[in-house]
Amino acid sequence: MEIIVINNGGSCLFSGFRVLGLYSNHVPHALRYHQKHREFYLVTAVGKSLHTFNVQRLGIVSVSNSLSDDITCVAADRMLVFAAAGRTVSAFARNKEVVMCYHGHRQEVRLLLSLGDQLISADSGGDLIVWDVQGDIYLRLQFDPNTFDVSAMMHPSTYLNKVLLGSSQGTLQLWNVKTSKLLFTFPGWSAGVTALQQSPAVDVVGVGTATGRIIIHNIRLDETLMSFTQDWGPISSLAFRTDGPPIVASGSPQGHIAFWDLERRQLVAQQRHAHSTAVAAATFLHREPLLVTNGADNAIKVWIFDQEGGGARLLRSRQGHSAPPTTIRHHGSNGKSILSAGQDGTLQSFSTVHERFNKNLGHGQFKQKKKKGLSYEELRLPAITAFSSATARQSDWDGIVACHRGRLVTTTWNYQRCTMGAHHLQPSCPHKAAVATAVDITSCGNFAVIGSSCGRVDIYNLQSGLHRGCYGNSDKAHSGAVRGVATDTLNQLTFTAGSDLLLKCWRFKTRKQEEQLKLNAAPASMMLHRDSGMLALALDDFTLQVVDIETRRVVRKFAGHHGNINDITFSPDGRWLVTVAMDCTIRTWDLPSGCLVDCFLVSMAPVGVSMSPTGDFLATAHVDSLGVYLWTNRSLCGPVGLRPLPADYQPTVEMLPGVTVGDPEQGVKSEDMDDVYESADQLGAELVTLSLLPESRWKCLLHLDDIKKKNKPVAPPTAPAVAPFFLPTLPGLTPQFTSPMATKEEAQVPLKDLHFCPIQFDHPVRHLKDCGPAALSVELSCLKPEGGGASSLLLAFINMIDSMLASGRDFDLAHAYLALFLKLHLRSLSRDPVAMAALLHLSKRLEAGWTELRASFDQSLCLLSYTKSALL
Structure with a gap:
C-alpha cells in the first residue's frame, strides 16, 4: 500500500539528522569534574547549543537544547552548566535541559562566574548581578564603562564571598558580594586586564594584560612577585599547573602557547601553532599533567607534559574546519566517509559512524623544501576548489586529486596515510596565468583527467605522476575555460564542458573527438552518474540539462532555481537529481517523470551537496557554517508517495540538522518521566499475556498431594527457647507488613x-x-x-x-x-x-x-x- 505524503511546504523526502565537524568556537570552555564518574568533562559552545565531551577520550557525551541566540560565555558548577545568550542567562541540568532562566540584564552578557550557590554575571553596559541559583537577584552593582569596564572576574581561593574584578582600563577591585562593599582597589599596570587566574598558592593570582604582560601578584600584600612578557600580543588565557612543577601557561591571539617557569622565572617551552586562531581558553586538569585548550578554529586539544625540558605534545584532539567547507564528496562505496575541502586549505574526512574515525589529511604544501626566511604560512597551498577520489587502487598509490585556487598545479593525496601525496601534476609547457579548474579520476583508479582555464585537458598516470597526453588540437580541448570533466565506467569515453558553450565527447585511449553538443548557456559544473550513463550540467542561466551519454542527446531540461547552482549530485539508482543553489533551496528532480518532486529552503545558502552511495544520507555544506549537515532519506524508512510540485510552489524553511528551536523559559519534565517506559497491560485482542510469576506458583498445583508427602517432616517442629521479635505480616509469598492498628x-x-x-x-x-x-x-x-x-x-x-x-x-x-x-x-x-x-x-x-x-x-x-x- 502506497502512502501519499501531502507536502505542506517542507521536505517530504529528507529530514534533518545531525551535523558533523562542529566542536568549538571563540567562547572559552568550562571544565567540570563528576564525583560519581570520577572523570573530567569539557563543555564548549557551538552556536546556540552546548557540547559536552569527556576529557579522557574526547567523545561527545551530550548536546544541549538550543537557545534563542548564540552563546557568548559559559560557566559550570557541580550540578549545573550556565550559558549566556544575549541578555538572558540559562541554567542547564544534565548538560541538556534548560531548568532556569535569569532575566535582568539590559545589555549583552559577556562574563559568567559560578560561586557556590550563587552566579555572578556582567554585561557590556556595566551591570554586574549576583544571582541566587534559584533565580533571585541577590545583589546588583553598577559600574561606569568609561572608568571601570569589567573585563575579567575571579574568585580568590579561601576568600569567602570575595570577587576580584579586572577592567579594560587596567585597575582591579576586590568586592565582598555579601555585604556589597568595595574592599580594595589595585591601581594596575597601565594596561587592560584580559585574564585573571588563581594560582596554587593562596593570595597569589595571575593577571594577563592587553600588552602581553603576565603579572604574578599577591593580593593580600598588594605586591608583584614577578612578571613575564610574551611577544605575541594580548594574553588570551592563563592556566597554572597543579601537579607539581611551578608552570604557568599563557595563550595568544596567534594560537601560540607559552610555558613559564615560576621558580627560574623564565620561558621553558612554547607550543607554536597550537591553534590556527586565538586560544580561547586553556585549563590544566587538577593534579594531572594535562592541558585542555579550545579555540575559534573549531578545535579541542588535550596536551600532555611528558617531554624533556617541560615541553608538551598533543595527546588527543577533535577538530573540524576552521573556515567553511566549499566542496564535499562521499568517499568509498559504503557511504560512511565524507571528504570535505574547506576555505582553511585543509582536506578532511568525516565519518557518519563515529567521530573517532575522522581523519585530517592536512594542508597542501609546495613541493620545494623550506627555504630560509620563508614562514610556515608561505609554504601552504591555497584552498582546494575541486577534487575527485577513487578507492580502486588507494592501497597501492594516491587516490585523491585536488585543484587549488589560483594554481595550475594539482596535488595528489593518500587517504590511508592521511597525508599529501607524492606527486604535483602540472603540464610541461604551462600557459601563463592558467589555473586548474576541473578534475576527475577514472573508475579503475589509474588515471586523472584535469581541465584548466586555458582550455587544456590533460591525462596523468597516478602511479608514476607522468603526463600521458592531452585532448584536442594544439593542446587545447576548448577555446574557453574547462568547467567540467568526466570519464565513463569502462574508460571508453571522456566528456568535457567548457565556457565556449560546448560539451565534447572524446575517445579516452586515442583522445580523438567523437561528437560535440551545443549548450544554451555556459556550464558552471558537471556530474556524471556512471551506472546510468546520465550526465548532468548546471548552466550559468540557472537551468539544468541532463544528457544521455549513449545517444548523446539532451533528455531532460529543468528550470526553477533563482540563483547560481552551486553543486549537483545523483541518487545511487540515478532516479533523482539533487541540486543546491544560492537561492537557499535544495531541490530534488525526478528524472523518469521530469518533474520537481521535493524542494525546501535552508537558512544559509548551500554550497556543496553529496548523496551517499547507499542512499541513506544527503550531506550538505553551507555558507558561513563550519559543519557538514546530514539529512536522512525518508524513502528508506517507509513508502513515500511523491507528487510533482507546481511551478508557483513556495517552499518553507527547514531547520538545519543539529539545531532545534525550543522555548528556554518553559520548565522541563523530570528525568524519570523522560526515561521510564510503562508497558501496556495488553498489546492486542489476538495475543495473550503471561503473568510473569515463577513457575513454582502455578505449575505444581495439580501435584500438591505428592509434594506434601515428599516434604513431610521426620520429627515434629520444636519451639525455640527464646522466640525473636517479628513484625506482623500479611499471608502470601510476597513479604508485606501490616499496620500496627490492623x-x-x-x-x-x-x-x-x-x-x-x-x-x-x-x-x-x-x-x-x-x-x-x-x-x-x-x-x-x-x-x-x-x-x-x-x-x-x-x-x-x-x-x-x-x-x-x-x-x-x-x-x-x-x-x-x-x-x-x-x-x-x-x-x-x-x-x-x-x-x-x-x-x-x-x-x-x-x-x-x-x-x-x-x-x-x-x-x-x-x-x-x-x-x-x-x-x-
Whole structure:
C-alpha cells in the first residue's frame, strides 16, 4: 500500500539528522569534574547549543537544547552548566535541559562566574548581578564603562564571598558580594586586564594584560612577585599547573602557547601553532599533567607534559574546519566517509559512524623544501576548489586529486596515510596565468583527467605522476575555460564542458573527438552518474540539462532555481537529481517523470551537496557554517508517495540538522518521566499475556498431594527457647507488613469473603497471585458449601476465569487455576445445571483461543524451519 505524503511546504523526502565537524568556537570552555564518574568533562559552545565531551577520550557525551541566540560565555558548577545568550542567562541540568532562566540584564552578557550557590554575571553596559541559583537577584552593582569596564572576574581561593574584578582600563577591585562593599582597589599596570587566574598558592593570582604582560601578584600584600612578557600580543588565557612543577601557561591571539617557569622565572617551552586562531581558553586538569585548550578554529586539544625540558605534545584532539567547507564528496562505496575541502586549505574526512574515525589529511604544501626566511604560512597551498577520489587502487598509490585556487598545479593525496601525496601534476609547457579548474579520476583508479582555464585537458598516470597526453588540437580541448570533466565506467569515453558553450565527447585511449553538443548557456559544473550513463550540467542561466551519454542527446531540461547552482549530485539508482543553489533551496528532480518532486529552503545558502552511495544520507555544506549537515532519506524508512510540485510552489524553511528551536523559559519534565517506559497491560485482542510469576506458583498445583508427602517432616517442629521479635505480616509469598492498628481479621481475608463483582475481578485475581500453592489450594477448597462457601461463589469463580481468558491476561494462571478448580469441585459442579452451562461456554472459549495460538505457533515454527534450511 502506497502512502501519499501531502507536502505542506517542507521536505517530504529528507529530514534533518545531525551535523558533523562542529566542536568549538571563540567562547572559552568550562571544565567540570563528576564525583560519581570520577572523570573530567569539557563543555564548549557551538552556536546556540552546548557540547559536552569527556576529557579522557574526547567523545561527545551530550548536546544541549538550543537557545534563542548564540552563546557568548559559559560557566559550570557541580550540578549545573550556565550559558549566556544575549541578555538572558540559562541554567542547564544534565548538560541538556534548560531548568532556569535569569532575566535582568539590559545589555549583552559577556562574563559568567559560578560561586557556590550563587552566579555572578556582567554585561557590556556595566551591570554586574549576583544571582541566587534559584533565580533571585541577590545583589546588583553598577559600574561606569568609561572608568571601570569589567573585563575579567575571579574568585580568590579561601576568600569567602570575595570577587576580584579586572577592567579594560587596567585597575582591579576586590568586592565582598555579601555585604556589597568595595574592599580594595589595585591601581594596575597601565594596561587592560584580559585574564585573571588563581594560582596554587593562596593570595597569589595571575593577571594577563592587553600588552602581553603576565603579572604574578599577591593580593593580600598588594605586591608583584614577578612578571613575564610574551611577544605575541594580548594574553588570551592563563592556566597554572597543579601537579607539581611551578608552570604557568599563557595563550595568544596567534594560537601560540607559552610555558613559564615560576621558580627560574623564565620561558621553558612554547607550543607554536597550537591553534590556527586565538586560544580561547586553556585549563590544566587538577593534579594531572594535562592541558585542555579550545579555540575559534573549531578545535579541542588535550596536551600532555611528558617531554624533556617541560615541553608538551598533543595527546588527543577533535577538530573540524576552521573556515567553511566549499566542496564535499562521499568517499568509498559504503557511504560512511565524507571528504570535505574547506576555505582553511585543509582536506578532511568525516565519518557518519563515529567521530573517532575522522581523519585530517592536512594542508597542501609546495613541493620545494623550506627555504630560509620563508614562514610556515608561505609554504601552504591555497584552498582546494575541486577534487575527485577513487578507492580502486588507494592501497597501492594516491587516490585523491585536488585543484587549488589560483594554481595550475594539482596535488595528489593518500587517504590511508592521511597525508599529501607524492606527486604535483602540472603540464610541461604551462600557459601563463592558467589555473586548474576541473578534475576527475577514472573508475579503475589509474588515471586523472584535469581541465584548466586555458582550455587544456590533460591525462596523468597516478602511479608514476607522468603526463600521458592531452585532448584536442594544439593542446587545447576548448577555446574557453574547462568547467567540467568526466570519464565513463569502462574508460571508453571522456566528456568535457567548457565556457565556449560546448560539451565534447572524446575517445579516452586515442583522445580523438567523437561528437560535440551545443549548450544554451555556459556550464558552471558537471556530474556524471556512471551506472546510468546520465550526465548532468548546471548552466550559468540557472537551468539544468541532463544528457544521455549513449545517444548523446539532451533528455531532460529543468528550470526553477533563482540563483547560481552551486553543486549537483545523483541518487545511487540515478532516479533523482539533487541540486543546491544560492537561492537557499535544495531541490530534488525526478528524472523518469521530469518533474520537481521535493524542494525546501535552508537558512544559509548551500554550497556543496553529496548523496551517499547507499542512499541513506544527503550531506550538505553551507555558507558561513563550519559543519557538514546530514539529512536522512525518508524513502528508506517507509513508502513515500511523491507528487510533482507546481511551478508557483513556495517552499518553507527547514531547520538545519543539529539545531532545534525550543522555548528556554518553559520548565522541563523530570528525568524519570523522560526515561521510564510503562508497558501496556495488553498489546492486542489476538495475543495473550503471561503473568510473569515463577513457575513454582502455578505449575505444581495439580501435584500438591505428592509434594506434601515428599516434604513431610521426620520429627515434629520444636519451639525455640527464646522466640525473636517479628513484625506482623500479611499471608502470601510476597513479604508485606501490616499496620500496627490492623486487626487479625483485617489482615487475613479469605477468598470466599471477598466481594466478587459481576464484571471486574481484579481484586480476587490479585489476592490469588499473592497466595502460595498450598494457600491457593485451601482458598479454592473453601468455595464449596461444605467449606463455608456457596454455589454462587463457584459460579463467580468460573466467570472470573472466563473474564481472564477473554482479556488475554494471565494466560498461564487462568489455566492452572481452572485445572485445580475442576479437580476439587467437578463432582459438585456436575449436579448444578447453571454451573454446567457456564463451564460449556468456558470450554468453547478455551478451544477457540487455543486454536488461534496453535496456528500462530505452527506458522512461526514453519518460518523458522525454512530459515534454517535456507542458511544451511
